[in-house]
Amino acid sequence: QVQLQESGPGLVRPSETLSLTCIVSGGSVINGSYYWSWIRQPPGKGLEWIGYIYYSGSTNYNPSLKSRVTISVDTSKNQFSLKLSSVTAADTAVYFCAKTSFGVVITTDYYYYYYMDVWGKGTTVTVSS
C-alpha cells in the first residue's frame, strides 16, 4: 500500500524559500485515481490545506498562499514537491503530504469530493534567522 515520506530542511531563514519533497512508495504518482496534497499545521493550531497536484501537473492552491506556492510532480522519481517562497515566522509548522482520493456525485452536474486517506508522518519546518 502507498506510503509517503516528507523530506527537507527543518530550518529556513525568513524571506527564503521553503522546499519539501514527498517520496511515494508502494504506489505510483501516475495513478489517475489520486491527487497529491500538501497540508500544514502551525504549533498548537488546526490543519490548513496548501494545495494539491494531479499527475498531469494540474494544480489547485489555497488562495491565501497562492502567490507564494508551487507544487510540482516528478514522475520519474515518483515524488512530488512543495515550494513556498518569502517565508516568515507564520509559516512555521508541521508540513504533511497526503494521498488524496476522490469520488464523483452526478446529479444535474458533476460534483467531486476529496478525502486525504494516506498521510506522511510530517516534517517540522521552523522559520527563524
Add this chain to the structure above:
Amino acid sequence: DIQMTQSPSSLSASVGDRVTVTCRASQSISNFLNWYQQKPGKAPKLLIYAASSLQSGVPSRFRGSGSGTDFTLTISSLQPEDFATYSCQQSYSTPLTFGGGTKVEIK
C-alpha cells in the same frame, strides 16, 4: 472560503461513554465532509469520508452522519485508544478547509 466550526472544542469522557462531536459548515456542503483523528505528534488519520462512509480498517464504533450544514461524529463506546483530537474537513469547494478540532480527553 467555507468556514467549518466544531463543538465542543474539548470534552472529557470515560472509557465506554458515547461521545458526539459536531461540525457546522458556513454554507451547505451536501455530504462532502470528512472526519480525521489525530494523536499528539502524529499525522491525521482518515476515519469517515463523504459524511458517513467508514474508511477501511476503522472500527465500526465510529459513525458519521449529517448533510447540508450540520454533521456529527459519534463514537458509540469510547476506547482508550480513542483519546485524540478529531477534525472535520469539507471538500465541497476549494480551498479545502478544516474545523478547529475537538480534543477528547480522559475524565
